[in-house]
Amino acid sequence: MKKTENLSDWYNEIVELAGLTDKRYPIKGMNVWTPYGWKLQQLIDGHMRRYFDETGHGEVCFPRLIPENEFAKEKNHIKGFDSEVFWVTHAGLNPLDVKLLLRPTSETAMYPMFQIWVRSHADLPLKIYQIVNVFRYETKQTRAFIRVREIHFFESHTCHATFEDSEAQVREDMEIMEKLSKNLCLPYLLLKRTEWDKFPGAYYTVGIDILLPSGRSLQIGSIHEYRENFSKPYEIKYEDEKGEHKYVNQTTYGMSERLIGAVVAVHGDDKGVVIPPDVAPYQVVIVPIPAKGSVEEIQAEAKKLSEELKAGNAGNLRLHADLRDIRPGNKFYEWEIKGVPLRLEIGPRDIANKAVTAVRRDTGEKMQLKRDQLAKEVVSILENISRDMLSRAQTELDKNVVDADSLDDLPEKIIRLGWCGAEECGREIEIKTGRSILGSNMKEPGPRVTKCVVCGKESDTAVYIARPL
Numbered sequence: 001m002k003k004t005e006n007l008s009d010w011y012n013e014i015v016e017l018a019g020l021t022d023k024r025y026p027i028k029g030m031n032v033w034t035p036y037g038w039k040l041q042q043l044i045d046g047h048m049r050r051y052f053d054e055t056g057h058g059e060v061c062f063p064r065l066i067p068e069n070e071f072a073k074e075k076n077h078i079k080g081f082d083s084e085v086f087w088v089t090h091a092g093l094n095p096l097d098v099k100l101l102l103r104p105t106s107e108t109a110m111y112p113m114f115q116i117w118v119r120s121h122a123d124l125p126l127k128i129y130q131i132v133n134v135f136r137y138e139t140k141q142t143r144a145f146i147r148v149r150e151i152h153f154f155e156s157h158t159c160h161a162t163f164e165d166s167e168a169q170v171r172e173d174m175e176i177m178e179k180l181s182k183n184l185c186l187p188y189l190l191l192k193r194t195e196w197d198k199f200p201g202a203y204y205t206v207g208i209d210i211l212l213p214s215g216r217s218l219q220i221g222s223i224h225e226y227r228e229n230f231s232k233p234y235e236i237k238y239e240d241e242k243g244e245h246k247y248v249n250q251t252t253y254g255m256s257e258r259l260i261g262a263v264v265a266v267h268g269d270d271k272g273v274v275i276p277p278d279v280a281p282y283q284v285v286i287v288p289i290p291a292k293g294s295v296e297e298i299q300a301e302a303k304k305l306s307e308e309l310k311a312g313n314a315g316n317l318r319l320h321a322d323l324r325d326i327r328p329g330n331k332f333y334e335w336e337i338k339g340v341p342l343r344l345e346i347g348p349r350d351i352a353n354k355a356v357t358a359v360r361r362d363t364g365e366k367m368q369l370k371r372d373q374l375a376k377e378v379v380s381i382l383e384n385i386s387r388d389m390l391s392r393a394q395t396e397l398d399k400n401v402v403d404a405d406s407l408d409d410l411p412e413k414i415i416r417l418g419w420c421g422a423e424e425c426g427r428e429i430e431i432k433t434g435r436s437i438l439g440s441n442m443k444e445p446g447p448r449v450t451k452c453v454v455c456g457k458e459s460d461t462a463v464y465i466a467r468p469l
């Protein structure tokens with residue numbers, strides 16, 4: 001199956017061939033996390049956890065059931081999720097007095113508690129996060145990691161005394177995203193969504209979008225400014241220094257297992273997936289290349305090599321010596337599908353030369369490395385792989401964002417154009433092109449003055465449009 005020929009079929013096949021997931025569970029859109037896929041997710045979680053902890057967020061874990069009456073408090077929010085929530089209506093044979101739903105996200109689970117927790121300005125800011133599963137009955141075609149009905153989800157929720165403070169939180173979330181993008185080698189756009197495309201209940205939404213090789217965009221996360229939109233219906237108030245009661249200003253930041261889908265789609269190739277070193281379950285695989293009569297000697301040497309590397313790195317490298325009794329060619333093939341960043345081969349000639357043969361997964365480049373400096377060399381090669389993966393993906397993104405001054409003959413790319421901001425013109429852009437307005441760039445404002453492609457009026461921001469997956 002070739003990625004370049006049919007991205008969608010390639011993706012569906014490769015996630016299972018690589019051992020990232022098993023889609024045969026008897027509920028559509030609910031897949032089984034296999035050990036390799038779960039390890040990858042845990043490593044991504046580890047980075048997020050570190051960034052949230054470093055910025056003063058506390059980790060929590062809320063119940064996954066939410067009572068209907070709490071869910072219904074913010075009207076736009078309930079409307080936005082109405083068609084995709086799973087309901088729990090019975091306990092045994094008896095109908096429940098108050099129906100419960102499986103959280104599609106946790107605003108309505110947390111905010112009744114925030115109302116109790118927040119009392120005075122001294123309780124602010126309140127910054128928490130959780131990494132849990134959420135449930136959404138997706139009606140579009142399901143796809144592993146990208147569109148599933150039980151979703152591994154990160155969500156941070158914050159309360160602040162002032163709007164300015166909550167705006168500063170949005171900026172901090174953007175910094176966290178920047179760090180995570182380096183771990184995943186994923187360049188992205190931070191785009192402020194239109195009024196009709198923002199999160200249900202949000203004051204505004206910043207979508208985090210990446211480019212898929214098909215030219216489509218994929219939203220991998222979002223940051224929301226709620227202002228007082230939730231604190232009013234949930235009565236989350238604090239007493240300020242003067243004894244006045246005020247509503248808190250809130251934000252959230254959410255991402256999910258879709259990050260894995262993005263990594264697979266962006267970095268994979270015809271040989272399989274390519275996993276960035278920072279999140280690779282195995283960063284290095286050692287494959288012995290036995291010769292006749294020296295099988296045991298080479299096996300022993302491969303084991304020794306693994307010990308040397310662990311010692312040289314104080315054990316931080318995630319490595320695996322593949323000592324199975326199968327042909328090396330089969331091992332190469334398997335680890336390439338699984339996307340291990342670096343393969344080390346050791347055979348009789350390598351031993352004689354006090355060297356190791358190294359092969360990069362991302363470029364296929366083969367190198368001879370000196371055995372006595374191996375640990376240091378491996379670390380530096382892994383760093384180069386990360387840097388190169390990110391820069392190749394960045395080049396691809398840059399190449400695929402193009403400016404347009406009319407709506408005719410648009411290429412299958414992300415298009416940047418002028419829009420005056422009027423909903424009427426915006427709708428026309430979307431209908432005429434069959435694409436969505438993703439929004440204006442929060443990182444780089446872009447050309448300052450531009451003309452609306454529909455009405456010709458001058459506008460001071462460009463917007464990005466694309467076909468979202």
Ligand SMILES: [Zn+2]
Binds near residue numbers: 421
């Ligand atoms: Zn216009």
